[in-house]
Amino acid sequence: MELLIKNGSVYDPVNGIKGDRTDISIRDGKIVDKVSSSASVIDAGGRVVMAGGVDAHSHIAGAKVNMGRIMRPEDTRLGIKPRTKITRPCTGYTVPNVYAMGYRYAQMGYTTVFEAAQAIMKARHTHEELEEIPIIDKGALTLFGSNWPTMDFVREKNMDKLAAYVAWGLLASRGFGIKCVNPGGGEMWGFGKNVTGLDDVVPNFEVTPREIIVSLMKVNETLKLPHSVHLHCNNLGKPGNYRTTLASMELADQVRARKDRQVLHVTHVTFNCWGGTNWGDFESKADEIANYLNNCDNVTTDMGQLIFGSATTMTADGPVQYANAKLLHAKWANGDVELEDASGVVPIFYAKQVSIHAIMWAMGLELALLTKDPYKVLLTTDHPNGGPFVNYPEVIALLMSNKKRQEEIKTLHALVNDRTKIPGITRELDFNDIAVMTRVGTAKVLGLLDTKGHLGAGSDADLSIYDIIPDQIDPSIEHAKIKSAFSSAAYTIKGGEIVVKDGEITATPAGRTYWVDATVPEEQTEIMMKDIRHKFKNYYSMNLANYAVQDEYVTHPEVIKAGAIPVEVS
C-alpha cells in the first residue's frame, strides 16, 4: 500500500521544512523517502500539509469523563448526529460519546490524543472507553500524586520502592506516564481539607507536596520514562496561585533529565497563573509564567485555553471542584478512589461579560504569545475544562490574528483591558509555530518524537492537509478562513489510510493504545509489593488479583520499553 502526497506546502519544523513544496511518500503506514510509480497520488495543490495533530492533555476517557456524561444529559442533546454507513451515532458537546471523540479529533486533523488522568483503580474503565474511540492513537497518564504508597515511600525517602511502585502502577493501569494532581490535596480532601502550598504537611503521611513532586521527578528520570512528570499544580483555582506555580516550576532544577525533553510539564496554566488575593482584585500573571519559561529550558506547559460557552470541569482535584460547585451553585459530582486520589465534576458556562472569565480567556493567549519558544507552550483547552477540544481551530485563529483578538476583546468585560496584557500584544504566530504547538512540541513533550509529530522517513504516516494555500492568505485578516480550514481537514491520513476527506469520515480503523513497560530489578519490586499486599489486605475494597488491567482490555497495544535496568536487545 503506497501513497504519494504531491505538491503540498509542508510545515515540518523538525526537518526544517517551513511551507516549502515537498512531496511526502508513504508505504505500509510509515513515511518513507520514496515510493514506486504505482503509488496512489493525492495532489495537495499547494495546500498546507502537517503531521497529524498530537494532543498531550485532554479528558477523553475514564471514570470522571463518564461521570460528566451521567450528570449532564442536557449536554447529550447538543451535537447529535445519526449513524451513517461507516460511522456510529454521535452525541454531546462538552462530554461527547466515545465515537464522537475519535471522529471529531480526526476531522480536525488530529491522530494522537492522551487522556490526562486515570487512577490505577479505575484504569480498566479508561481502557474500555479508549478501546471504543475510533481512528486515533491514544494513551492515558496515571495518577500517582496522592496515592498512599507514593506518600509512604516519599516519607521513607526510598526512591527504589517508589520507582518500583511507579513501574508497577504503569503496568497495572497500562499507563503512559506520571500524572500528579494537586499532590497531597487529593488525600486531604478525604478529610474535607486541602493543602495550601508546597510545604503543607499531609496528615498521617508527614510529607509535603514539594517532596512528592521532587521524588516523582527523580523516579521519572530513573525509569527513563518517555514523558516527564505531568503536574496539575497545588492551589489551582485560587487567586494568587501563580506563586505556587512558579515555585513548583523551580523544583525542576533539582532534577536532571535523562532524555531530550523537559523534566516537568505544568499543565493547563490558564487555571494556575492567577494573580490577586480574591475575586475582586483577580488578575492575570501569565506574563510572569511566560517570563520564567523564557529563562528556563527544563519546564514545558500547555495553555488550557478558555472557550466561551458551555464547558464541564472535571479533574482529580476534588477540593477545587467542591469550591467551584459552591461558588457557581452548580450541580456537582464527587468521586473518591479509595487510596488513590479523588475527583470532581462541575458544569460551567463561561460568559464574555463575567470579568473573571474574560480575564481567564486572556491568560492562555498571553502565555502562548509572551513565551518566545512555541515548544514550551502546547495548544490545549484542557478539554472539557476550558472548553471542548472542537474549539482548537478557534484558538489557532486567535493566536494567528491580532485583529481577531482585538475584535473579541471589544465584546468582553472591560476589566480584560486592565487586568491582563492581552490588548497590547501584537505578536501573530505563523503556521510553523502552530505546527510546533499542535504537533512537534506535543510529540516532543510526550517523548514520542521518533514516530509522531513530524514527517521524516520512519515516522508514522499520520498527516493532515488543510484547505489553506499559505501564500494566498493573510491569516491576520482572513482568520475566519483559518478557523474553518482547521475545523474540517481536507484530508486526515492515519497510518497511511485516508480517514477524513473534505471534513467527512471515510474510514474508521482502530487506533493503538500507548503504554509504558518500565523494568526495575525484580527484588526491588518484591520488596515494594510487600507494602502493596499489606495495603490491599487492610484498606482496599478490592482484591489485588482483580486490580490490574488485563491485556484483553488493550487489544491494539503499542508498548514503549523503559526502565531502571538496561533492556536486553536481541
Added chain:
Amino acid sequence: MQTVTIKPKSELTISVEAENISPDKFAGKSEKDIQSLEVWLGNHKTTLGDLFTIKVEGIGTAADVKIVMEGNFSRVKRIGEGMTAGLIMIKGDVDMHLGAKMSGGKITVAGNADSWAGREMKGGDIIIEGNAAYYLGSGYRGESCGMRGGKITVLGNTLDFAGEHMCGGEIYVNGNAGILAGISNNGGKIVIGGNTSRPGSEMSKGTIIIKGKVDEMMPVFKLEGTEAVDGVTYNKYTGDVIGNGKGLLYVLV
C-alpha cells in the same frame, strides 16, 4: 390567512415525532409541500401526507397560519416545537413535548396533553382545556432552566413536577397539581387552583400560589406571616432556606 386542517388517516398506535407541525414550517407552503414534510413514525421515516389528510386554504406568513387539528393525536409528539408565531388548535389529545421551546404564537388543546408540554418555552401561549401530565413547562433532563417566558394555562389537573427549573413565564393550573410543583423554581410564577403536596423545594426565586390544600409542606420554608394577594389571604413563606433562596410561596390560610 393560511388555514391548514390536519386529520389522522387512521388510528396511530406508534408514536410520531412531528416537530414539523408548526406554523413556521407550514408558512407559504402548498398542500403538496406540507404533505411531503418529514416525520418519524417509530424508527421509520415517513411524511406528514402519509399519516394525515392535509387541506390548505390560502397562504401567508407564520403569523397568519392557523393549524386546525381534528381527531386523536395522543401519539403525536413535539407539535409546535420551536414555533415563533401563528395558531395551532387541537381538537383532541396530544402526546409529549407540545410546544417545546416555542417562542411565540398560541396553541390550544381541547383534550389532554401528555408530559413535557411547554418544555423550555420562551414565549407565546399554551391553553390546555383538559389535563396535563408530568413536567408541565419544565426543563428536560439535566437542564438548569425550564420555561423562560410565555404562559401555560391548564383548566384541568396536572401531575408531578409542574414548572421544574422554571426561569420565567407563568403557569396557571385550575385543578390539582401532583407533588413538587415548582421544584427548583428560578423565577417563574405558578398558580395552582386546587390541591398539591410539597410545593417549591429548591426554589431560588419566583412565586408559587396555592389556592387549595397543601397535603404536606417541605420543611425548608420560613413562615413570614400572612399577606393578601388579589383580596385573598395567604400564609407567606420564603425559601428554600437551605440554598438561601428568595422564592415566595403563598398557601391559603
